[in-house]
Amino acid sequence: MSPDHHTDLDAAVLRAKDGDARAFETLYRDVQPRLLRYLSTLVAGDAADVAGETWLQATRDLHRFTGDASAFRGWVVSIGRHRALDQLRADRRRPVQPWDPAVLPDSGVEQDSDEALATRRALALIATLPQDQAEAVLLRVVVGLDAPAAAKVLGKRAGAVRMATSRGLARLRETAGVTPEGLPALEEA
Amino acid sequence: MKTFGRRRRQDPFADLPSELQRVLNAAAAPGHASELTGLEAATAAFTSTTLLERPVSWTLAKLIATPVAAVVAVTGLTGGVALAAATGHLPGPAQQLASKVGAPAPNSAATDEAGSQRSATATAALTKPTPGRCNAVTRIGANSPAAKAAPLSGAGCTSVKAPGSQRSETATATLKDKPVKATKPAKPAKPATSVGKPETTPADQPETASTGKPAEHPTSSGSTHSNRPASAGKPVTAGKPDND
Numbered sequence: 089m090s091p092d093h094h095t096d097l098d099a100a101v102l103r104a105k106d107g108d109a110r111a112f113e114t115l116y117r118d119v120q121p122r123l124l125r126y127l128s129t130l131v132a133g134d135a136a137d138v139a140g141e142t143w144l145q146a147t148r149d150l151h152r153f154t155g156d157a158s159a160f161r162g163w164v165v166s167i168g169r170h171r172a173l174d175q176l177r178a179d180r181r182r183p184v185q186p187w188d189p190a191v192l193p194d195s196g197v198e199q200d201s202d203e204a205l206a207t208r209r210a211l212a213l214i215a216t217l218p219q220d221q222a223e224a225v226l227l228r229v230v231v232g233l234d235a236p237a238a239a240k241v242l243g244k245r246a247g248a249v250r251m252a253t254s255r256g257l258a259r260l261r262e263t264a265g266v267t268p269e270g271l272p273a274l275e276e277a
Numbered sequence: 278m279k280t281f282g283r284r285r286r287q288d289p290f291a292d293l294p295s296e297l298q299r300v301l302n303a304a305a306a307p308g309h310a311s312e313l314t315g316l317e318a319a320t321a322a323f324t325s326t327t328l329l330e331r332p333v334s335w336t337l338a339k340l341i342a343t344p345v346a347a348v349v350a351v352t353g354l355t356g357g358v359a360l361a362a363a364t365g366h367l368p369g370p371a372q373q374l375a376s377k378v379g380a381p382a383p384n385s386a387a388t389d390e391a392g393s394q395r396s397a398t399a400t401a402a403l404t405k406p407t408p409g410r411c412n413a414v415t416r417i418g419a420n421s422p423a424a425k426a427a428p429l430s431g432a433g434c435t436s437v438k439a440p441g442s443q444r445s446e447t448a449t450a451t452l453k454d455k456p457v458k459a460t461k462p463a464k465p466a467k468p469a470t471s472v473g474k475p476e477t478t479p480a481d482q483p484e485t486a487s488t489g490k491p492a493e494h495p496t497s498s499g500s501t502h503s504n505r506p507a508s509a510g511k512p513v514t515a516g517k518p519d520n521d
Contacts, residue, residue, distance in 0.1 A: 113320055121307075121312040125312075203303075203309065207306050210301070210303035230304050257297070
């Protein structure tokens with residue numbers, strides 16, 4: 089991400105706190121895809137609903153937030169995580185871990201672009217990791233948080249997040265080229 | 278005596294094989310259109326929340342609903358009405374009524390058409406009759422447990438309950454049926470209920486400079502990308518940043 093984009097997003101946070109809807113849209117466009125992808129590993133098909141609830145809460149509590157765009161991203165994702173865990177407790181389900189193409193997040197668009205399909209497959213692959221590793225990798229790579237910020241979302245120490253990230257990447261090294269039955273290899277997507 | 282050197286922290290994203298780089302790049306690709314389908318509803322909810330939490334004087338100055346202005350004018354809150362009327366932010370019928378109760382005529386009748394459309398959308402999203410559902414939540418997340426548990430109140434909706442938040446009541450309440458409760462004791466009373474069907478012709482949003490507020494201290498590390506892989510982890514920028 090370019091430094092200019094960082095600055096623009098930081099300014100958007102301040103303006104959104106002041107009620108600027110355009111600034112809010114800018115932030116939404118930046119954060120929502122990351123949020124959805126992260127939530128998809130926790131609540132799969134309910135990611136869109138949980139994301140919607142997350143934005144409602146973030147909107148209501150925006151006046152309490154202080155920080156730059158990166159902190160805002162982490163804050164929103166943190167709200168989303170709590171919402172997702174609440175839903176899991178309510179539904180008494182466990183997060184999706186095994187590779188199951190049936191629970192790939194439904195984009196709601198009839199024909200995804202090739203890039204969108206590649207994203208979904210990548211997320212499904214990451215979802216095969218143990219939960220702590222999947223979350224660490226997603227927060228670092230997709231949401232774009234550094235280890236301390238990711239640790240804040242997860243309620244862990246930064247060292248634990250670094251360890252989980254390393255282990256998750258090590259596992260992915262082994263599986264990145266593996267083809268689950270019935271799905272094309274990622275490099276062919 | 279043994280001395281322990283500080284172990285150098287290894288970057289986990291260094292020297293990744295190309296297949297894994299491709300996976301991570303795909304996971305972190307810019308946002309797709311399908312991931313932004315909730316933008317309009319989220320923005321509408323943001324706009325309504327922002328309007329409801331503003332001080333009364335600000336709200337009146339940026340009045341969006343004719344019936345609200347009419348009732349305010351009748352009840353004698355001429356200060357705010359005068360401001361709104363003078364700035365030409367009252368719709369036509371309300372402007373005439375305001376004139377009758379002594380508000381000065383506007384110098385300019387300019388209104389912000391774009392703002393009208395934005396707020397019309399926001400209010401439409403909130404007030405569109407949808408039996409059994411909170412409208413804003415319908416557009417954003419219809420099947421969530423919170424949405425299903427939200428009490429029904431005709432065409433409006435009362436809340437999407439957030440833990441520890443009372444603002445959900447006001448955030449999603451419309452101007453249509455209920456008086457909007459002040460959420461802070463220090464705030465003056467909100468305008469009375471609207472009369473008839475609200476027409477949302479809002480004024481423009483205030484253009485505030487980013488330096489309008491004191492700088493706020495970041496609550497987390499400012500460096501977010503120091504450990505990201507060089508090629509993987511492209512910024513997930515869905516759509517154009519719009520920061521003017």
